[in-house]
Amino acid sequence: MLDPYLLRTELVHVQQQLSRRGYVLDVDTYTALETQRKAIQVKTQELQNERNSGSKLIGQAKARGEDIQPLLDEVQHLGDLLKDAEAELADVQSKMADLVEGIPNILDDSVPNGKSDADNLEISRWGEPRQFTFTPKDHVDLGEGLKQMDFELGVKIASARFVVLKGQLARLQRAIIQLMLDTHTEEHGYDETYVPFLANADSLRGTGQLPKFEADLFKANENPALYLIPTAEVPVTNIVRDVIVDAKHLPLKYVCHSPCFRSEAGAYGRDVRGMIRQHQFEKVELVQIVRPEDSQQAHEELTAHAEVILKKLNLPYRKVLLCAGDTGFSSSKTYDLEVWLPGQGGYREISSCSNFRDFQARRLQARWRNPETGKPELVHTLNGSGLAAGRTLIAVMENYQDESGAIHIPEALLPYMGGITVIG
């Protein structure tokens, strides 16, 4: 959510900024609602004031034992007027809230213009894609060849976009998760967390999935409404919802492994082959809660923390700065890490690291007490995948395959594989 004060005072500027995303802010509607709101609010408050002071007089008169009937006659009729005014105000305010909740975050100045992922800006590349002496297979052929990856079983048990992993391949994914958690806790100073995998509507609203993106979620329960989490970002960031964090505890750095559930409602026909785009996948998520002045640097650091995993696994990747049109609704700036997949002959997203600045914090009412002002102020929130474990499994399989279709275990994963060095 954007700062209402900013909307009121710099509406045209905000509109210009948002046009970079291709988002059209309806200035006329906003201004009309705002004008209405102001008038109705003032009127309501005047009526309330009248009633309050009248009631106070009644109390005082009663205490003195005087006749209160004349005063009662004066105040009684205010009730209906007030009720109408309050209803009108609530109506305008909810209309404004709907409008404001649908407005995306303002982009950082460094975000390049552009419409789609084709316009994203490559920042750097790391590692050399391996030269194969044979035609590399993709993870589907490799996994099915090993009889340890079964998509038909996924369909039988659930539906399309689910998979069953078995044996050493299942263990390999677990090893990958272990490496990530150990690295981030032991080397990067994150606190490991275990959280609910269902989240309520308040939590999803806090991080911005609701109300706009309900279609992307799996709803698991009505009354209370509970949704399967699309990312650990939701439960973990909501740790600080409605909290005023002590300044000395900042930054908060959390790492969390969780399954993620996405309906992929808008992705029919995309990535239907293999494990790239599943309804359920494992991810290790990094979340930071920081002082506003630290968020830019924290964003660089968090992204670097995710990169460390790729480096440890010796997986070639590139770092991309998302353009205006490709940057997510709540984010002010996002880096994607894209890993080299020989089976696809291209780079694919394996991590997305975003700085939300105060956009989520405002919805969450996640604050800290600034020692300089003594006042509660909004924190900045950031998160990034460190990394998507399912896609990391794919990357390891495809990059470490040999001609026979066997997978050689990367050195960094050996401690987690119980003596296994090759699968197949």
Added chain:
RNA sequence: GGAGAGGUGGCUGAGCGGUCGAAAGCGGCGGUCUUGAAAACCGUUGAAGGUUUAUCCCUUCCCAGGGUUCGAAUCCCUGCCUCUCCGCCA
């Protein structure tokens, strides 16, 4: 699942339907004392919003949502949550 108790400011915790935004304590901040710190003492300290050049002033907020009333933290209803006991269970 059954029975009972309760949800109040950053925290703990009082609060007859009428100057209650709310006692007290803790914590925080400022000061006195001290070489410095601690202790002690004094003072101060909720949030959101409206209006204003601004001190002022006004409104809202005592879990949430309804209701009664001129007036609700206080009374009534519904929901959510927490605690205690019993049952069941990994």
